[in-house]
Amino acid sequence: MDKEVLRELRAISGAAYVLDSEMERYAYSYDSTPLYRAMPDVVIQPAEVKEIAAILKVASRHRIPIVSRGSGTNLSGGTVPLEGGIVLHMSRMHQLKEIDTDNLTATFESGLITADLHREVEAVGLFYPPDPGSLRVSTMGGNVAECAGGMRGLKYGVTKDYVMGIQAVLPDGSIVSFGGKNAKDVAGYDITRLLVGSEGTLAVITEITAKLLPLPETKRTIIAFYREMVDAAKAVSAMIAARIIPASLEFLDQKTMKVVEAYTPLGLPLDMAAMLLIQQDGPASQVEQDVERILSLCKTSGAVQVDVAKDDEEGEKLMSARRNALSALARVKPTTILEDATVPRSRLAQMVTEINRIADHYGVDICTFGHAGDGNLHPTCLTDERDTEEIERVEQAFAEIFHAAIRLGGTVTGEHGVGIAKAKYLDLKIGEAGMELMKRVKAAFDPHGIMNPGKMFAKDARRRVVIQTHEHVHGN
Numbered sequence: 001m002d003k004e005v006l007r008e009l010r011a012i013s014g015a016a017y018v019l020d021s022e023m024e025r026y027a028y029s030y031d032s033t034p035l036y037r038a039m040p041d042v043v044i045q046p047a048e049v050k051e052i053a054a055i056l057k058v059a060s061r062h063r064i065p066i067v068s069r070g071s072g073t074n075l076s077g078g079t080v081p082l083e084g085g086i087v088l089h090m091s092r093m094h095q096l097k098e099i100d101t102d103n104l105t106a107t108f109e110s111g112l113i114t115a116d117l118h119r120e121v122e123a124v125g126l127f128y129p130p131d132p133g134s135l136r137v138s139t140m141g142g143n144v145a146e147c148a149g150g151m152r153g154l155k156y157g158v159t160k161d162y163v164m165g166i167q168a169v170l171p172d173g174s175i176v177s178f179g180g181k182n183a184k185d186v187a188g189y190d191i192t193r194l195l196v197g198s199e200g201t202l203a204v205i206t207e208i209t210a211k212l213l214p215l216p217e218t219k220r221t222i223i224a225f226y227r228e229m230v231d232a233a234k235a236v237s238a239m240i241a242a243r244i245i246p247a248s249l250e251f252l253d254q255k256t257m258k259v260v261e262a263y264t265p266l267g268l269p270l271d272m273a274a275m276l277l278i279q280q281d282g283p284a285s286q287v288e289q290d291v292e293r294i295l296s297l298c299k300t301s302g303a304v305q306v307d308v309a310k311d312d313e314e315g316e317k318l319m320s321a322r323r324n325a326l327s328a329l330a331r332v333k334p335t336t337i338l339e340d341a342t343v344p345r346s347r348l349a350q351m352v353t354e355i356n357r358i359a360d361h362y363g364v365d366i367c368t369f370g371h372a373g374d375g376n377l378h379p380t381c382l383t384d385e386r387d388t389e390e391i392e393r394v395e396q397a398f399a400e401i402f403h404a405a406i407r408l409g410g411t412v413t414g415e416h417g418v419g420i421a422k423a424k425y426l427d428l429k430i431g432e433a434g435m436e437l438m439k440r441v442k443a444a445f446d447p448h449g450i451m452n453p454g455k456m457f458a459k460d461a462r463r464r465v466v467i468q469t470h471e472h473v474h475g476n
Helices: 003-013 022-026 049-062 114-122 140-146 191-195 229-241 254-263 284-300 312-323 325-329 345-362 388-407 423-445
Strands: 042-044 066-069 086-089 096-100 105-109 163-169 175-179 204-211 218-226 248-253 274-282 305-308 335-338 365-371 376-383
Touching: 003 042, 003 049, 022 042, 049 066, 049 086, 049 163, 049 175, 049 204, 066 140, 066 204, 096 114, 105 114, 114 140, 140 204, 163 191, 175 191, 218 229, 218 284, 218 312, 229 248, 229 274, 229 284, 229 345, 248 254, 248 312, 254 325, 254 365, 274 284, 274 312, 284 305, 312 325, 325 335, 325 376, 345 365, 345 376, 345 388, 376 388, 388 423
Parallel strands: 042 086, 066 086
Antiparallel strands: 096 105, 105 204, 163 175, 163 204, 218 274, 218 305, 248 274, 248 365, 335 376, 365 376
8 A cells, every 4th residue: 555645544543453464454365254355555543433534534535445334244256346445344343432311222333233232221121022043143234235144033133123323424524414312203314224234345334323122031942853845834834824023032953953962962853853942921921821832833843842041041052052053063074155145934944945955965064053033044055165176066065055045035145144144146136227226326426336345236247266465555
């Protein structure tokens, strides 16, 4: 990067927070998505919104790419700086500014850790439902940028259902605010919702106001085992048809169960084809009534074994089997590729069958788990990036999985976002006209194309490959 530009950036944020050594930059060349790497030119750790505005003015003037980043836990390559430029690491902007118990909102900076928000609002009897698997390390800004979901999505929805207001910095350095604490607000276009899930391609999100709910009074956890995946899917449909909406309704296939059991022994019956983990919350009397009905529905749908956790501690231990699925699978082979093809829940069994067929066809090892209640599956391939021939087969398998999801009325991503990993598949879902409309929206916000370039819109036909690191030179 030009030395004069570096001097400008150091004057804005302070030399200690402008990182440009090779070792420092390498730490920001990748995220939690396997196989994608590219070096930034510089990493800046801003402390306030005015710094970000000044940085973006410099970047806009010199046409330097900007990639905003929290903890880098995304699974779509969304924070890999494909074209170099500036990585804005938001970790210093982590203040929880307010919990408003009158309006049931929380206002916080984008670098706040998700679990910290959960802990603080629950301490005053309130509840922020979205609970992505990375909640202990992910930031709220990253959650908003990706529209993160989690295990409570069936009953409570996802991040976009809770974001009421956003402060952001536009590519030209303008500081803007949309939405707020109003329960009703239809003044103009809903830019707040547009920014949720925009993956850093439109603006840098700096502050968020989120809706809170009263903390549920109690919760109970049920585990059910099935010899046939189709029976587990029938149980899911039966619960929803009976107007029972569990807080969480998760499933693991047999391959995933075996790996999880080896990782954290729970006594899972490994001859079963699938297990369902069901958690219900709410008033104690209603939860007890729902539990009895869920037990009956699981049994009539073909469950071989159904158990209820005796207390919250045992319930959380059972739910940890699902939360630990990715960590357990990541220990099996050097490279773990997790996707999130999603279908209507009525097509759950068909989609799992398709995934297994495709894995067998391409000779790759895929385990499947996910959010059964909302049809959000996580086919996870255990592989080794050093085996280029196998990686090619993995890519072919996932391409077929995405096409299968679309055929079944689903989508290529339920909660992980598009990023790099699914940019070449986005048109399968929204079509050519939809792609052109999205590009026009992008151009209106970002006419110089500096905001997280290469994400959302694929620039070439390359799919999942290792991207080599290289230096970039930017000019006027």
